[in-house]
Every structure is written in C-alpha cells, then in structure tokens.
Amino acid sequence: MKPSLFHTIAELGGDVAFVIALPARRLTYLSPAFGVLGGYDDAALQRALDGEEKSALAPLAAFLREAAAGQAGVRSQREFDLLDAEGRPLALEAMAIVPADDTAALVGQLRDLSARRTLQGEQKRFASMLNHEFRSPLATIDGAIQRLEATSSHADETLRARYRKIGAAVDRLIGMLDEYLSPDRMSTLGKARQPNTITVRDLVDTGVTQIRAAGRAALLQVDELPLTLRGEPEGLRLALKVLIDNALAFSPPSAGVTLRARRSGAGIELAVLDGGAGVPPEDASRVFDKGYRGRNAAGLAGSGLGLYMARSIVEVHGGVLGLAPGREGAGAEFRLWMPALGL
Numbered sequence: 001m002k003p004s005l006f007h008t009i010a011e012l013g014g015d016v017a018f019v020i021a022l023p024a025r026r027l028t029y030l031s032p033a034f035g036v037l038g039g040y041d042d043a044a045l046q047r048a049l050d051g052e053e054k055s056a057l058a059p060l061a062a063f064l065r066e067a068a069a070g071q072a073g074v075r076s077q078r079e080f081d082l083l084d085a086e087g088r089p090l091a092l093e094a095m096a097i098v099p100a101d102d103t104a105a106l107v108g109q110l111r112d113l114s115a116r117r118t119l120q121g122e123q124k125r126f127a128s129m130l131n132h133e134f135r136s137p138l139a140t141i142d143g144a145i146q147r148l149e150a151t152s153s154h155a156d157e158t159l160r161a162r163y164r165k166i167g168a169a170v171d172r173l174i175g176m177l178d179e180y181l182s183p184d185r186m187s188t189l190g191k192a193r194q195p196n197t198i199t200v201r202d203l204v205d206t207g208v209t210q211i212r213a214a215g216r217a218a219l220l221q222v223d224e225l226p227l228t229l230r231g232e233p234e235g236l237r238l239a240l241k242v243l244i245d246n247a248l249a250f251s252p253p254s255a256g257v258t259l260r261a262r263r264s265g266a267g268i269e270l271a272v273l274d275g276g277a278g279v280p281p282e283d284a285s286r287v288f289d290k291g292y293r294g295r296n297a298a299g300l301a302g303s304g305l306g307l308y309m310a311r312s313i314v315e316v317h318g319g320v321l322g323l324a325p326g327r328e329g330a331g332a333e334f335r336l337w338m339p340a341l342g343l
Contacts, residue, residue, distance in 0.1 A: 016110040018045075022068055022098070025049050028105070037112055038092075039085025056083045063094055064106065073100030079113065091117050135177055142170045197341065198233040200225040200261055200268050206237050207259050207272070210244050217256030225261055227268060227340045231317040236338070239321070240270065242310040243334045247274035250332065267339040271324070279323060279332050287323055314338070 016037060019029040027046045035041055040057060048061035055061070059080055067076035075097045084090040096108030145167045152159065204222055211218040229236065247257045255275030262269055279287060290308045314321040314336055324333040 015112050018108055018110070020049070020064065020068065020106040022104045022106060025065065025068060025106075034110065037084075037110070038082070038090050044085075056085075060092065060094060064096060064108075067096040067108070068098065068106040070098065072098045090114075135174070138170055138174055138177075142167065142174075145170065197228045197230055198236055200227050200229065200270075200340070202233075203229070203236060203240060203270065204259055204261055207240050207244055210241060211248070211257045211259075214248050215253075216248060219256045219258040221258060221260040221262075223262045225263070225268065227263075229268065229317075229338045230341055231319075231338065235313045236317065239310040239313040239336065240272070242306040243272040243336065246306065246334070247272050247276075247332070250274060251276035263340075264337055267319070267337050270336045270338070271333055272336075273333045274331050276331055284323055288321070 016031045016034045017029070018027065018031070018034075020026065021028045027042055027049065030042045030045065034045070044055065045057055045061070048055040048057035049064060051061075052058065060082065063076070063078050063080070070076055075095060077093070077095045080092045080094065082090045082092060091113035093111040093113050094108060095111070096106055098106055145163055149160070149163050149167075152163075155163075204220070208218040208220070244257060251257070251274040257275075258271075258273040260269075260271040260273065288307050288311045290305065311321045317338060319336060319338040321334065321336050324335050
C-alpha cells in the first residue's frame with residue numbers, strides 16, 4: 001500500500017483494515033484479523049461486494065459500495081448487526097473514505113463492537129434496577145404524603161408547607177428517573193450511533209433557551225465561534241444546564257444571567273455569570289465536592305450533587321470546570337473550558 005493509504009487508515013482507527021480498488025471494487029487488502037473476527041475470508045467479502053445477495057456480509061458490502069460512490073475526502077460510518085461464519089451475532093462498526101488525492105481506492109476500518117454492546121447491556125440492566133429500586137420507595141412516600149394532606153384537615157400552614165415541600169421533592173426525583181433512567185431511554189442505547197460533536201453555537205443557544213424559559217434575561221458576550229467541540233452533546237448540555245440552574249437559583253428573580261464564549265488556547269471557554277451575592281470565601285474551595293452545600297444554600301432545594309456531576313462530565317471530555325476568583329457580593333462566575341476541533 002502507498003504510505004498515504006497507511007496514514008488514512010491509521011487516522012480512521014479500528015480493528016480490521018481494508019483497501020478496495022476503484023472503480024472495479026476489487027478487494028486488494030484485508031487484515032488477517034477479519035478472519036479471526038468473523039470467520040470469513042477475502043473471497044467471501046469480495047463475493048458480497050460483487051452482489052451476492054445471500055451473503056451474510058451483504059449489508060456491509062452495500063455500505064462499502066455506497067461509500068465508494070461518495071464524495072472524496074468525506075468519511076462514511078455505520079454500525080451493523082451481522083452473523084459470523086458460525087451463525088453467531090457479530091456487531092461491527094465500519095468506517096470508510098475515498099482519500100482526497102489521486103488514490104483510486106476506498107480505504108477503511110472495521111471495529112468489533114462486542115465489548116461496547118456488552119457494556120451497554122450492563123448499563124441498561126443497572127439503570128433498570130436503579131429505576132425500580134428508587135421508584136418503589138418514592139411511590140410509597142408520594143402516597144403517604146397525599147394521604148397526610150387529605151386527612152390532616154386541622155394541620156397548620158407550616159405543616160402543610162412541609163408536606164408540599166416533600167411532595168415537590170418526590171415529583172422532582174421521579175422526573176429525573178423518567179428523564180435519565182426510563183426503559184424507553186435505555187432502549188435507545190446501541191440502536192444508533194450517537195453524535196459525538198456539538199458546535200459552540202448550539203451549546204450557547206441551548207443555554208439561552210433555558211435562561212429565557214425561566215423568565216430571565218440572557219446576556220450574551222459571544223465571539224464569532226463557528227467551532228466544534230468533541231463530546232457527547234447531551235452530556236455537555238447537561239453540564240451547562242447545571243451551571244445555569246445554579247445561576248438562576250443563587251441570583252434575584254430580576255437579575256439576568258450572562259453567557260460568555262471565547263477562544264482560549266486550543267479550546268473554548270464558556271462562562272456563566274450570575275447577578276447574585278457570589279460564593280462565600282469559605283465555600284469556594286468545596287463547591288464541587290460531592291454532596292457539599294454552602295451556607296448560602298439554606299432554604300433552597302438541592303442535593304449538592306449538581307456541580308460535582310457537571311465537573312465529572314467535563315473532565316471525562318478532557319475539559320476543565322472551575323469557579324473564577326471573585327469577591328463576595330459581586331456574583332459568581334463559573335468557567336468551563338473544552339478543547340475544540342481544528343485549533
């Protein structure tokens with residue numbers, strides 16, 4: 001193979017490399033690992049490429065023919081549930097590209113998804129168990145609170161307020177179960193490849209929508225940033241949502257929330273600034289601790305897990321989340337830095 005083809009294959013990444021000469025669609029190279037992975041040889045894949053409809057590799061071959069006819073320099077990617085030569089399930093991810101030079105070939109990689117599918121299955125079972133184990137006692141608490149409210153006709157307003165507070169907390173927890181651990185949400189895992197990038201603009205727009213939905217003014221300080229961040233979009237949106245929820249909770253109802261986005265080194269810095277009293281100095285070093293709630297959180301709903309979770313999400317994506325230095329009474333500023341693609 002040409003050195004350029006080796007370079008292209010290395011960039012794609014995967015377990016099994018292949019090269020298909022164009023326009024004849026002749027298989028000129030296939031890693032020996034293909035036989036180990038699925039039990040098929042080069043001839044079996046070539047027959048599928050030639051249009052053998054009964055081949056178990058027909059869906060993969062159809063994708064390769066489609067990728068070969070695509071635009072040069074544009075990567076195609078797809079997941080497949082096939083059967084190996086012994087009739088056992090075989091989950092593959094295929095990545096292919098026609099290099100944007102004078103190379104008349106389709107090059108690519110195949111990746112075994114077995115380990116990922118096993119992990120996804122374990123995640124689903126764990127989530128289902130959590131959903132059940134949490135929902136049962138929550139339903140008991142919810143029913144008890146409803147009965148207390150219905151039968152305590154002589155209770156004073158302070159006691160009734162406590163009942164309502166407990167009921168609201170239960171509703172919030174059940175809502176979280178429905179959003180993050182529901183069977184419907186878990187069933188989507190592994191059915192389609194999820195996006196792994198999000199633009200800075202999309203992330204900022206999500207934050208603006210959240211702020212305005214809360215009836216607050218969204219104050220923007222955003223440079224022109226047609227840049228993309230690598231990461232799970234919903235995870236990054238959740239991290240930003242936590243920061244905005246925090247800003248809304250710890251600032252007066254009349255105060256706006258500022259979102260700032262700017263380049264910073266090889267990445268992007270997103271900042272959320274509120275119009276509240278700021279973080280007390282004695283709490284500043286502990287705001288990201290698991291379960292920690294500062295002295296200014298008295299009377300506010302929460303578990304002390306939001307900022308801890310947000311930082312965990314950001315760090316998993318190779319980013320950094322921190323509290324900017326400030327003085328009490330001047331509002332809080334949280335800064336989220338993420339590496340950007342193309343910088």
